[in-house]
């Protein structure tokens with residue numbers, strides 16, 4: 001099939017994007033005030049992004065009680081982001097292994113790995129500073145990632161990387177602006193948003209290039225692989241342990257979070273730009289649709 005998005009030459013894209021790190025790169029170890037106090041009354045994330053927001057349980061909690069679960073949820077999200085960044089760094093490094101190192105494409109990919117390295121340290125340090133557990137995905141998914149990380153490649157790799165980056169981006173845009181949120185979460189979100197913008201652009205164009213000319217069979221494989229990764233990332237994002245660790249009745253909290261209409265609508269609305277892109281390159285269709293529906297992106 002023909003890529004419907006405007007895809008420029010690979011070297012042209014990389015040259016343009018390489019100019020961006022030169023202008024906007026942050027060293028979180030210097031940029032973030034790691035010694036700043038952690039206020040008791042600030043949320044870990046924008047309350048409207050909490051999986052409990054709007055539930056009966058949420059309404060029963062006092063404002064102080066609402067803060068703790070949002071801190072655990074924020075820590076869970078960024079720990080899963082960190083896990084995924086490690087997988088994507090592996091993918092990028094495998095992708096450039098056989099390519100010409102003088103090419104701008106390889107140099108941008110290596111720059112992206114450097115960005116992601118700093119992000120991962122930043123997420124780890126932020127979770128630690130907020131006194132949160134080091135969540136990461138479910139142990140089973142973590143194990144699978146070890147194997148899957150070894151052959152993750154092609155259009156679907158870039159599509160799912162872009163999807164994970166967009167999903168994090170849509171939340172962090174709200175966290176960054178929100179004065180009710182922990183200053184640390186806000187700073188981390190701001191740095192991440194700026195540096196991810198070029199990664200998202202890079203991945204979008206790679207998806208367009210790599211999907212171009214795909215026959216029916218390959219398109220089905222790319223669709224299913226992309227949807228499966230997006231499904232796993234979305235499902236992993238909030239570990240069920242967060243509720244108990246925040247001092248809530250886990251059974252009730254999990255049940256109410258699962259049926260939370262507000263949360264599902266928020267995901268669907270915020271994810272519409274991502275889904276439009278995936279659809280425009282032909283990656284949404286067939287059984288993959290069911291997977292997106294199950295994580296409320298469709």
Ligand SMILES: [Fe+2]
Pocket residue numbers: 085115116119192196
């Ligand atoms: Fe990142």
Ligand SMILES: [Fe+2]
Pocket residue numbers: 116165196199200
């Ligand atoms: Fe990224």
